[in-house]
Amino acid sequence: MKKFIGFVKKEFFHIYRDKRSLFILFGMPIAQILLFGFAITNEINHVDIAILDQSNDVTTKEIINNIAASKHFNIVDVLQDETAIETVFKKGKIKAVLQFENMFAKNITKEAQANVQILTDATDPNMANTISNYITSILKKQQQDINNGAFTPYQIIPQSRMVYNAELKSVYMFVPGVMTVILMLVSAMMTSISITREKEQGTMEILLVSPLKPYQVIAGKVFPYIFLSVINAMAIVLLSIFVFKVPVNGSLFFLALESVLFIITSLVLGILISTIAATQQTAMMISLMGLMLPTILLSGFIFPISSMPLPLQAISNIIPAKWFIVIVKGIMLKGIGLGFLLKETLILLAMTLIYLGISVKKYKIRLE
Template sequence: MKRFKGFIKKEFFHIFRDKRSLFILFGMPIVQILLFGFAITNEINNVDIAILDRANDSASKALIQKISASNYFSVKQFITNEEAIETAFKKGKIKAVLHINIHFNQELIKTKTASVQIITDATDPNTANTVANYMGSIISHYSKERNAAIPVNQVVVSETRMAYNPELKSVYMFVPGVMTVILMLVSAMMTSISITREKELGTMEILLVSPITPLQVILGKVFPYVFLSVINATVIVLLSIFVFNMPLQGSLWLLALESILFIISALALGILISTISATQQTAMMISLMGLMLPVILLSGFIFPISSMPLPLQYISNIIPAKWFIIIVKGIMLKGVGLEVLWKETVTLIAMTVVFIGISIKKYKIRLE
C-alpha cells in the first residue's frame, strides 16, 4: 500500500510538472465553455445595415430613428439609389438594406398603408432570415406607436427580398464553411507533426549538421503538402459546383489562387504548432482542440460575428478562416474580384508571413 501511495504521489508530481497537460486538463474546458457560451447564439446584435430613404420625410426619418435606436441594428451607410445597394452588399460589411419608397408618408395618409422593402444578404441564410424578422418586428412596433398617437389606423407593410440566395438554400452557407474547416484542419494537422516527427525519430540531428537554413527547412516541410491540399481543395470545389449546385459567379482562377494562399497559411500555422510541440501527440492535440473550435465558432461560419461580445470579435480577426470564408462567399456567390477582396487577401498574406517568421524563430531557439 505504501508503494502504491508513493506511485500515485509520483504521478501527481509528474502531471503538475507538465504544463501542457495541465492546460489541456483545466484550460481547454474553460476555453470551450466560454466560447460556446458567448459565440453560440441565435440572436443578432449590432448588425450593420444601410438605408435607402427616397421619401426623406418626417415619417421615414421616425422609422429610421426607431431602427437605429435598437441594439439589433447599426446604421452604417445612407445610400441614394438602388444601384448602390449591390455595391454595398459586395463590400461585405452591410448585411441588410431598408428601402423606403418616395411616397411613404403620402401613402400612409391617403391609403392608410405604406410598404417598405427589406433586402438582406442571404449568403448566410440563417442570419438573413433572422435580420428580416427582427426588422419586420421593429417596423410593426413603429406602426403601433404611430397609431397610438393618431385616431386613424395606418399600417406599414414590410416586404423582404433575399439577395444572392432567394431560396434560402443552407448549402450556400455550409459549403464555404465546410471547405474552410476541412482545408484549415487537414492542412494544419499534416504539417503540425512534421518537425515533431523528426524529433521523435531522432533524425533532427541530420538537420542540425546539414547546411540547410531554418527558412529552407520550414519551406521544405510546407512545399509537398501544398500539392496534396490543392487536390483536396479542387475536389471540394468540384463537389460543391456539380453535386450541391453552388453557383460560381466570380473568377475560378481567383478562387484557385485564394485557396492556395489559404492553404499555405494553414500549413504555415501547422509548422508553427510543430515547432512549439515536443511530441506528435501534443501537436495533434493542439491542432484538433486548439483550431477546431475557433475555426467553427469564430470564423462566421455558423454564427454571426457581429452578435458576439467585442473581445471575441477582436479575436476573430486573427482566425485565418474568417477571412477565407469572406473570400469564398464573395467570389462564388457575389461575383466580386480582388478590387473588393484585397483587404482579406493582404490579411492572409500577412498572417502567413507572421506564422513562418515565428516558426523560424522558434526553430532556431530549439536548435541552439
C-alpha cells in the first residue's frame, strides 16, 4: 500500500511540474466556460440601427427616444431619404432601418393608425428576426401608452421587410460561415505540421545547410497548399450555388480573389504555428483548439459580435474569419464590390504580412 501511495504522489508531482498538463487540466476548461458563457447568447445588444423619420413629430421622437434608451439598440445614423437605405446596408455596419411614414402623429389621431416599416439586414436571418421582434415589442409598448385613457384605440402597425434574404433562409447565413471555417481550419492545419514534420523526421538539417533563405522556405511550404485550398474553395462555392441555391449577386472573380487572400492568410497562420510548435501533435492541437473555437464563436458566424462583452469584441478583431465572413456575405448576398469591402480586404492583407514577418523571424531563431 505504501508503494502505491508513493507512486500516486509521484504522479501528482509529475503533473505539477508539467505546466502544459496543468494548463490543459485547469486553464482550458476555465477559458472555454468563460468563452462559451459570454459568446453564446440568443439575445442581441447594442445593435447599430438607423432612423428615417419622414414625419419628425412629437410621437415619432418619443418612439425614437424609447428605442435609443433600450440596451438592445444604438441609433448611429439618421437618414434623410429612402435612397440612403441601400447604401447604409451595403456598408455593413447598420443592421436595421426604422422608417416612419409621413404625418405619423396626424394619421394616429385622424385615422387611428400609423405605419412603421422595419427593414433588417437578413444576411443573418436569426438576428434579423430578433431585431424585428424587439422593435415590434417597443412599438407595442408605445401603442399601449398612447391608448392609456383614450376613447378610440390607436394602432401603430409595424411592417417588417427582410433585405437580401426575404425568405429568411438559414442557409444564406451558414454557407458563408461554413466556407470560412473549412478554409481556415483545413489551410491552417495543412501547413501547421509542415515544419514540425521536418523536425521530427530529421530532415530539418537539410534545410539548415540549403542555400534557401527563410522567406523562400516558408513560401515554398505555402505555395503547394494554395493550389489545393483553391480547389477546396471552388468546390464549396459550386456546392453553395447548385446544391444550396445560394446566390452570388456580386463578381465571382472578386470572390475568387478574396478567397485566395483568405487562404494565404490561413496558410501563413499555419506556418506561424508550425514554427512555434515542437511536434506535429502540438501543432495539430494548437490548430484545432486555438483556431476552431475562436473561429466559430468570435467571428460572427453564429452569434452576433455586438452582443458580446467589449473584451471579446476586441479579440474578435484579430480573428481573420470575422473579416472574411463580412466579405463573403457582401459579395454573395449584397452584390457589393471592393469599394465597400476595402477595409476588410486591407485588414486581411495586413494580417497576412504580420503573420509572414513573425514566421520568418521565428524561423531564423530556430536556425541559429
